[in-house]
Amino acid sequence: MSDNRRTFRSPADEGFFTKLALVALSLVFLAFFLFMPLVSVFVHAFADGWDAYYEALIEPDAWAAIQLTLTVAVIAVPLNLVFGLCAAWAIAKFEFKGKAFLITLIDLPFSISPVISGLVYVLLFGTGSLLGPWLKSHGVEILFAVPGIVLATIFVTFPFVARELIPLMQDQGTGDEEAALSLGASGWQTFWYVTLPNVKWGLLYGVLLCNARAMGEFGAVSVVSGRIRGLTNTMPLHVEILYNEYNMVAAFAVASLLALLALVTLALKTLLELRFGAGAAGGRH
Amino acid sequence: MTASATANTAGWRMKQPSIIPGFGLTLGFSLTYLSLIILIPVAGLLWRSAELGWSGFFAILTDERTLRALYVSFGTAFLAALVNVVFGTILAWVLTRYRFPGRRLIDAMVDLPFALPTAVAGIAFAALYAPNGWVGSLFMPFRIAFTPLGIVIALIFIGLPFVVRTVQPLMEEIDREVEEAAATLGANRFQTIFKVLLPGLTPAVLTGFALAFARGVGEYGSVIFIAGNIPYVSEIAPLLIVIRLEEFNYAGATAIATIMLLISFAMLLVINLIQAWSRRRYGNV
Amino acid sequence: MEVTINNIRKEFDKFAALNDVSLKIASGELIALLGPSGSGKTTLLRLIAGLDYPTAGQVFFGTEDASHSSVQERNVGFVFQHYALFRHMTVAQNIGFGLKIRPSATRPPKAEIRKRVSDLLDMVQLSGLENRYPNQLSGGQRQRVALARAMAIEPRILLLDEPFGALDAKVRKELRRWLREFHDRTGHTTVFVTHDQEEALELADRVVVMSQGKIEQVGSADDVYDRPQSPFVFSFIGESSHLPVDVRDGTVLFQGEPIGVSEGTNTVGDLFFRPEDVELTDDPHALFGKVTACRRLAGTRIAEIDIANNGHAPFHVEVEVPLHAPIELGSEARFRPTRWKIFPGQK
Numbered sequence: 001m002s003d004n005r006r007t008f009r010s011p012a013d014e015g016f017f018t019k020l021a022l023v024a025l026s027l028v029f030l031a032f033f034l035f036m037p038l039v040s041v042f043v044h045a046f047a048d049g050w051d052a053y054y055e056a057l058i059e060p061d062a063w064a065a066i067q068l069t070l071t072v073a074v075i076a077v078p079l080n081l082v083f084g085l086c087a088a089w090a091i092a093k094f095e096f097k098g099k100a101f102l103i104t105l106i107d108l109p110f111s112i113s114p115v116i117s118g119l120v121y122v123l124l125f126g127t128g129s130l131l132g133p134w135l136k137s138h139g140v141e142i143l144f145a146v147p148g149i150v151l152a153t154i155f156v157t158f159p160f161v162a163r164e165l166i167p168l169m170q171d172q173g174t175g176d177e178e179a180a181l182s183l184g185a186s187g188w189q190t191f192w193y194v195t196l197p198n199v200k201w202g203l204l205y206g207v208l209l210c211n212a213r214a215m216g217e218f219g220a221v222s223v224v225s226g227r228i229r230g231l232t233n234t235m236p237l238h239v240e241i242l243y244n245e246y247n248m249v250a251a252f253a254v255a256s257l258l259a260l261l262a263l264v265t266l267a268l269k270t271l272l273e274l275r276f277g278a279g280a281a282g283g284r285h
Numbered sequence: 286m287t288a289s290a291t292a293n294t295a296g297w298r299m300k301q302p303s304i305i306p307g308f309g310l311t312l313g314f315s316l317t318y319l320s321l322i323i324l325i326p327v328a329g330l331l332w333r334s335a336e337l338g339w340s341g342f343f344a345i346l347t348d349e350r351t352l353r354a355l356y357v358s359f360g361t362a363f364l365a366a367l368v369n370v371v372f373g374t375i376l377a378w379v380l381t382r383y384r385f386p387g388r389r390l391i392d393a394m395v396d397l398p399f400a401l402p403t404a405v406a407g408i409a410f411a412a413l414y415a416p417n418g419w420v421g422s423l424f425m426p427f428r429i430a431f432t433p434l435g436i437v438i439a440l441i442f443i444g445l446p447f448v449v450r451t452v453q454p455l456m457e458e459i460d461r462e463v464e465e466a467a468a469t470l471g472a473n474r475f476q477t478i479f480k481v482l483l484p485g486l487t488p489a490v491l492t493g494f495a496l497a498f499a500r501g502v503g504e505y506g507s508v509i510f511i512a513g514n515i516p517y518v519s520e521i522a523p524l525l526i527v528i529r530l531e532e533f534n535y536a537g538a539t540a541i542a543t544i545m546l547l548i549s550f551a552m553l554l555v556i557n558l559i560q561a562w563s564r565r566r567y568g569n570v
Numbered sequence: 571m572e573v574t575i576n577n578i579r580k581e582f583d584k585f586a587a588l589n590d591v592s593l594k595i596a597s598g599e600l601i602a603l604l605g606p607s608g609s610g611k612t613t614l615l616r617l618i619a620g621l622d623y624p625t626a627g628q629v630f631f632g633t634e635d636a637s638h639s640s641v642q643e644r645n646v647g648f649v650f651q652h653y654a655l656f657r658h659m660t661v662a663q664n665i666g667f668g669l670k671i672r673p674s675a676t677r678p679p680k681a682e683i684r685k686r687v688s689d690l691l692d693m694v695q696l697s698g699l700e701n702r703y704p705n706q707l708s709g710g711q712r713q714r715v716a717l718a719r720a721m722a723i724e725p726r727i728l729l730l731d732e733p734f735g736a737l738d739a740k741v742r743k744e745l746r747r748w749l750r751e752f753h754d755r756t757g758h759t760t761v762f763v764t765h766d767q768e769e770a771l772e773l774a775d776r777v778v779v780m781s782q783g784k785i786e787q788v789g790s791a792d793d794v795y796d797r798p799q800s801p802f803v804f805s806f807i808g809e810s811s812h813l814p815v816d817v818r819d820g821t822v823l824f825q826g827e828p829i830g831v832s833e834g835t836n837t838v839g840d841l842f843f844r845p846e847d848v849e850l851t852d853d854p855h856a857l858f859g860k861v862t863a864c865r866r867l868a869g870t871r872i873a874e875i876d877i878a879n880n881g882h883a884p885f886h887v888e889v890e891v892p893l894h895a896p897i898e899l900g901s902e903a904r905f906r907p908t909r910w911k912i913f914p915g916q917k
Contacts, residue, residue, distance in 0.1 A: 011467075011641045019383055023379055029372050033438075033445065036413055038401070083319075086314045086318075094308050094312075096300040104553065104557070106319065111499050113503025113526075113549075115505045115527055116546060119526060119530065122535075178304060181304055216401070216403065218403045219523065222505075223530065240510075243510065251408060255402075255404070255405040255408060258402045258405045259402075466654035467667070472671050476671050484658045485656065566703055567657045567703065
């Protein structure tokens, strides 16, 4: 009886030892490439104890960096949110020529090196450009100032909301909107009472990822910021400066805040996926 | 949001008629925003590059240091993407097929490289794989950090989720019947996996490879701390762009950026071709 | 190849999907496993194939005990419900797969594989489509590719799981006839699973009717339709009605009254009859009830009749009536079964 079970090898399954070996291999791989780096951030941050950690965070330059990072996210995320909704509405609810090309263009920032994302603004507003000197003569500083950092951040986080919403709204089709309109709702009412509730979790998902990237962006921001301490230094840039000064505890203390942000983002993201299925997550990048 | 009327009277013939309002407004805003944030700045870069002329452009590109930097960037990204194809596929298999404690946590953590700011990853890897780090000290006198190998390590981290998340949904869709069919035809488990299942996943694996590779080539933040940045040896192309910028050598930065951008576009095209091809041949993938 | 199934039991988490099932399948026979979903018919098919293992019992192929052979060793042709074609392989590659993966000692030479594939394509009438991908075929074509692929390994028996389930009605009918011809030509021992009784009765040499993990009856189409051995088979196959009756002194009593039907042994049980085995009558010793509906069914007419039940919900029966018979809704009809069966102990 149990004899049958013992001799039977399921045709759609590996043997126990193969499974064990593959799981072990995966865990070892992840330990070296995922878990140890993550743990090391917190270990280094608390190397000199709680007080040193706390000191590093309330130090004026670090505090200024935290504030700047929040400011940049507060501007960049809502702008990309509005763009994401508009683009998804136009793309998902209408049929028009060039749609596929438009979607490719929206994805473009994902395939551009962050350094180049910053570089394009340096070229546009820098000393050798047409715009830069003219703006400067009118008292507007873009480069090596907050506007430049915001622009570069918007550039790199541009696709996040749109690419979550587009597949989601395409799946949902136009039936609900047509029904609402036929019942006498205005365009705004249709959007507000029908479309938005349908995509709210996908929207939240996109905003979450957009925000994580906005606060954590390094390459693009580093090119346009000029790294003026206390003025144009975001948290990731501050981490770099402290690290290069061999101020490990402080560097990892600020880094640990960013790592915490990443963990919270992942936790919320997982929660959204568990609660609302993979439907909340259209494209996962 | 009743701008569709204006869009229609304006003679937008490329759009199919629809009773849903808001097409003109949403598409108009999307295109304007896209142009201001992405298209004009990127076009500016290409314009600057064109001003260099063929000979100027070519001279910068064939400079030994530029060539080495491009070689390091593409070479390390290629190796890292290759490692990720192997381990990413195994990991995706383990996560979709096996049930073991901690699976959900690991599944969620695979997205860490998407969420963790690159600068944080950069200093964590540098500290971990440095000669005095937890992992680096294990391998002494063989050095990992501050060599091209260090770059590969960082890029494996960055590229991992691209492969896992592209392959995983397809693995979840594999019909058990297909595996059983192979078994009834006499295939052992090894043959079923390597002749039936993996070939069916090839388009997804290739796409994941291309995504990880493209991301790796442009990666900056997680690499510069661990790379050592020795010119001709472990200096990546994005870093060379930054160096040229700091030297106010805009032409140099522009030329390197342009060639990287063109290669990114080519990669994007390749990814789209792979997907179109596999969709045509195998149905929805 | 003769297949013998001895006292097979299969449990899934204590739930017995198959309970002491035995069956002997003669060489060259075409057998249908028929039953509602959850009756264990697919489980039985998978156990024969070796895709799953029995909790207890044995499977013999001829005289060889195959119980401990792996699915690969059993060499059975299995056609899956959704065909399970390899979508990255062409039709020809799909069909040749089972030969190509053999170890070099038993693998036929390339030219022979090619020849075998092309013969099989001929046999399933798909010549010219060898370079198509499954995605580019219709449902009926995929079905035949799956069959050709299963036949390529020269299986000892052919097993088909709901072979026509995913096809539309017209293609299903065509393929049914085609499969019968195919079987008569190749002479393979064939077992197929279906929940469609019409399919089973039309196609199979013998039908195995299953319910709740047990075999209810095995027999020809005539056997299971005309001589059902259990209430389940009677009601599952064809149309039928049943009423609770007593048999006393050779007379069948319904609600204590004789209904003009006699039976040999005294018992208490259920009287089963088919709509077509009923005659309308004026005899006072007959069943009677109120006609609640009347519907046309192809060449006949079916009357639905409610028989009063002392204030409880009425008994509902269906009888066939002549097309021209004067039946009015709400009127009273008297009828008597001409063929019936009483299964004891069902009251």
